[in-house]
Amino acid sequence: MTVTTPATRNMITDYYDVIASAVRRCGAVPGDAPGTPGFAPGFDLPELTPAVREFYAAATVSWSPLGHYGGHDLTVLDLTANPGTRTTKTFASMVIVARAVEHIRRTGERLCIVTPTSGNKGVALRDSVARAYAAGLVTPEQLSIVVLAPAATRHKFRHDALADPATRAVNPLLRYTGADPEGVKALGRAFVDEYAATAYDKHGVTLWYTLDLRNYLVADAARAAFEADVSPATGSRWHAHAVSSAFGLLGYNLGRDVLEAAGDADPAARPGFLLVQHLGTPDMVLSLRHGSFERDHCPAYTLDESRGVWTQDADLRFPAVTDDPAEVLDPTFYTHRPVTSPAMNALVRRHGGDGIVVSRRECVRRYPVARQWLADAGLTLPEDPARLREWSILMALTGVCNAVDRGLVPAGHEIVVHGTGSYCDDFRIAEPDAEVSTLADVVAAVLDQR
Structure with a gap:
């Protein structure tokens, strides 16, 4: 079924029960002792009081038709509505912070989230912590966060409420x-x-390292519930997603598992998946197509000196033209050899799909139509x-159009593009509190300041 008008929901509060079921389905349990x-912490979430609903208010999602391309209906699943992030990381980050809030409420313990990030995850977790403060759910004394991000993604961090003295x-x-x-x-x-x-013995603070797949799967499971709510899949649908490790699509599939087990979705109608990557880290596409992350499976590019570009025509799943065969289109996609590839490969083999790599030149060529x-x-x-500082949506749309043009998408299939991130240079870049390269640097910046 194709929706012809936009539909909007709150992807957390409207599907709280699905998130809880996803926790049980994937066997998520608390970690070790404080x-x-x-x-x-455990995966219990706070009761939906007015203050908690205020905290979750920015977790909106929409389903909107884009039009038609090459005989295929296109739809965008827009996950970028939160003005504090403009990315899909809003949802998992809110659930992570909500779990921390509930743990603090039950135990009285102080928590400090520690997260390495390429950018968007850290931005979203900081935004969620600030929202928890603003809603009166916790204080800075009770919950805090340390974000560690590479210098290459400094342009992704906005000056936010946590920068307040x-x-x-x-x-x-x-x-x-x-x-x-x-x-x-x-x-x-x-x-x-x-x-x-x-940190615990001297400062009374428990550190929580949040880079765990389950922390993201359970929130992203709600994507499947939203789809089933507004536009159930019929079996001739692909989901397209710009990926680094494909946490979002794995979460979507966890949601499908929950819905299918409950009889709320047809297992035979589960969509296929189009993975979209850039040349800097094409690892998931390589793994899907060749069963290996080795770069010798990438096509050889030839420098066209008259145009100043690199070209190839040996592999339909790689850019025909690029400025650099190792181009980093967006540094948020930085994961090499992702441990999630085998699971994603199995899903594509079972339900259909493909993978494709795009270049900046291809994205720019598609830009007027995509815009x-x-x-x-x-x-x-x-x-x-x-002016773009986040290319995820444009990458995904470019990958879809290229895949259609190159005959990689089966005839008659509609395509749902996961709009996972899009923002430009309309915000003030955050200044870091410290530059670090060693463990001693991190200790000095975090513990010595407490």
């Missing part, structure tokens, strides 16, 4: 200056592993694509 490296000291934004952006993960993990006991489509759906992109 003060240990493996601590994680009253809250800044306990909510540091750390800029990682190491050579490998993905190094934030190991550094964040090492900090919690080595200093969880110190008009999105404007008709209520999403505003700047006239000049050079």
Whole structure:
């Protein structure tokens, strides 16, 4: 069934029961004891009081028709409505913070979220913590957050409410200056592993390292509930998503598992999936197509000196033209060899789908049409694509159009584009509280300031 008018819901409060069922379905349980490296609170969420509903108010999602392309109906699942983030990370971040709020309410313990991030996850968690303060659910003394992000994504961080002098000291934004952006993960993990006991014993604070797949799956399960609510799949549908590790699509599939088990969705009608990536990290597409992350499966590009571009025509699933065969179109997509690839590969094999890699040149060529489509759906992109600071939606739409043009999408299939992120240079960039490259730097910036 294709919806011809936009539909909007709150993806958390309207599907609270589905999120709870997703927790049970994936066997999510609390972690280790407070003060240990493996601590994680339970998955219980607060009762939906007026204050909690105020906290969740920005978790809106919409389903809007985009039009037709190459014989296919296109729809956007817009996950970018929160003005504090403009990305899909809003939903999981709110659920993570809500779990922290409920844990604090039940135990009286003080928590500090620690998250490495390429950008959007950290922005959304900071936004959610600030919203919890504003709604009166917790105080900065009870809940705080440490965000560790690579220098390459500084343009993604907006000056936010946590930069206020009253809250800044306990909510540091750390800029990682190491050579490998993905190094934030190991550094964040090492900090919690080595200093969880110190933070607890000396400062009375429990550190919570939140980079766990289940923290994201349970919130993203609500995407499937929203789809079933407003436009149930009929079996001839693909979902397209710009991915780094595909947490969002795995969460969607967890939601489908919940709905199908309850008899609320037809297992035979589960959609297929189109994974869209950039040349900087095409790992999931390589794994899907070749069963390997090795770059020797990428096509060889030839420099066209007359045009100053690199070209290839050997692989339909890679850009025909690019400025750089290793181009980083958006540094938010920074994960190499994602552990989620086997699960996503299995879903594509079972339900259909494909993978495709796009370049900046391809995205810019599609930009005028994509911008008009999105404007008709209520999403505003700047006239000049050079102003973009987040390319996820444009990547996904470009991947869809390329896949259609190259005959990769079965005839008659409608395509749902997950609008997971889009923002431009219309905000003030946040200044970090410290630049770090070593564990000692992180300790000095976090614990020595308490």
